[in-house]
Amino acid sequence: MKRILLAVMAILLALSCAYAQSAKNRIVLLISEQNIEGPQQAWWASEIDLSTTENTIAQRLIEQRYEIVQPQALNKVIKQDKAFREVNMSEDKSLELGKLADVDYVVAGKAIASAGGNVPQSSMRSCFANITAKLIRVKDGKVIAYLDSAGSSAHMDVITGGREALANAAADMSAKLIDKLGKDFEGGN
Secondary structure, eight states: OHHHHHHHHHHHHHHHHHHHHHOOOEEEEEEEEEETTSOOBOTTTSSOOOOHHHHHHHHHHHHTTOEEOOGGGTHHHHHHOGGGGOTTOOHHHHHHHHHHTTOSEEEEEEEEEEEEEEOTTSSOEEEEEEEEEEEEETTTTEEEEEEEEEEEEEESSHHHHHHHHHHHHHHHHHHHHHHHHHHHHHTTO
8 A cells, every 4th residue: 555655656746847847937028019110019118919929929939838928917017117118128128127027038029020012913012021039038137049030921901911921920930939948948047
């Protein structure tokens, strides 16, 4: 009976250790977005929700079991310090917000979509998006990676085409982030 009890306890201990190792980190996304000559916007600087870029990246990270800190969890902190309400927040302020939010990583960056020419023999317009971002480990302030990605789309409406291009670039950025986060986590940092 003692052996069975010890075996069950050993299995439970192993499962809890495995679960703890598979638990992913908390991340806050701070990526401002500008779609086709519109204003540059960011959830922390206005009342808008997450952007197309952040929504796409957040969904992919959540699928990989990362925890994304939602804007409403930071509203009180942001409202108390006006320096957090800048669209182009500095790296230092991004890191400070990450510490106040008790996250492991901050993804700070910028996403811009632009319209190109008409698609030959079509009424559609080419749209392009570029995203640049830094992956910052909060506990030591180290920039883990500088990343960039691009996406494109063709659509009759340039705003919709820009949104599609941003989503395509964000999907590419997500894969790069997941790779860098995995390598940093495996490195024991």
